[in-house]
Amino acid sequence: MPREAPYLAVAEDLRARVLAREWEIGERLPSRVRLAEEYGVGRNVVQRAVDRLIIDGLLDGRAGSGTYVRVPRERLRLVRSRHRDRAYPLPARREKEERGRADAWDSHSTTRVPAPEGVAARLGIGPGDLCVTTHYEFLAAGLPVQLSESWEPMALTEGTPVVLPETGPLAGRGVVERMRSIGVIVSTVVEIPRPARATPTQAHLLGIGVGDLVLLIERTLYDSTGRPVETADMVVPDARREVVYEFGAARP
Incomplete structure (x- = not known):
């Protein structure tokens, strides 16, 4: 992982995986703990990366349930x-x-x-x-x-x-x-x-x-x-x- 803004690198990799349909629309992503282990970063880095993709409309965070691939909305x-x-x-x-x-x-x-x-x-x-x-x-x-x-x-x-x-x-x-x-x-x-x-x-x-x-x-x-x-x-x-x-x- 690059030293500068590592959450951005995690976010971009997650974005690519979502767009490649590694997880289907409506499917839950692995937990933040599991993603942190996979990327070799802290949970706070994964949290910032996920938050960025939620803001961008790619993921949907559900309290107490996890993070899901968001159903696309027609613009x-x-x-x-x-x-x-x-x-x-x-x-x-x-x-x-x-x-x-x-x-x-x-x-x-x-x-x-x-x-x-x-x-x-x-x-x-x-x-x-x-x-x-x-x-x-x-x-x-x-x-x-x-x-x-x-x-x-x-x-x-x-x-x-x-x-x-x-x-x-x-x-x-x-x-x-x-x-x-x-x-x-x-x-x-x-x-x-x-x-x-x-x-x-x-x-x-x-x-x-x-x-x-x-x-x-x-x-x-x-x-x-x-x-x-x-x-x-x-x-x-x-x-x-x-x-x-x-x-x-x-x-x-």
Whole structure:
């Protein structure tokens, strides 16, 4: 075993053995004691190696029972496209590709929430300025597939019929349409995707393990003057969804 990070070498060897079907799907792996003896390492090294493969979605740890080869989960595709237009239905092929699209969601909005420093910087407002914040839990076929926390400056929508995203005449119609109704034209969307690990709260809401891989997408919408009008943090569980970005090719 190499001296540097021996658990990584054990993890990679175990990964290769699992993928080679040395143990069938649903079959229990040898005990950590037996694996430690086999690899000539301590039990803590085996534990870290197994934990890594659990986080990667290859193994499933069951308290008091052992570690099992995990049943593969189909990763649903979520396409982030600059050409999306709700007015036109997707072709059947695209509907199949995007079967991971949310078909239901729960939401809860709170008004007059002071903007944290980081959110204020993204919205170009002062820390503590009042916002509307909305928490979303998105479902696809009854399975939680995405979380989102959205922030909008109250100075922009206060006193209008669209101050709350999910109530009023344009409930559920999206930021672009709501803002257009009050004369604000959204022209630019910026998304910054980052890999992250699920927090305890995120894991509970998404039905995944604490520390499981997620994709954190920081999204900010700007109007035609360059003013930020909404910012959101979206959390997508890696084991359940693959995120695909679609762009048009530049024309000469």
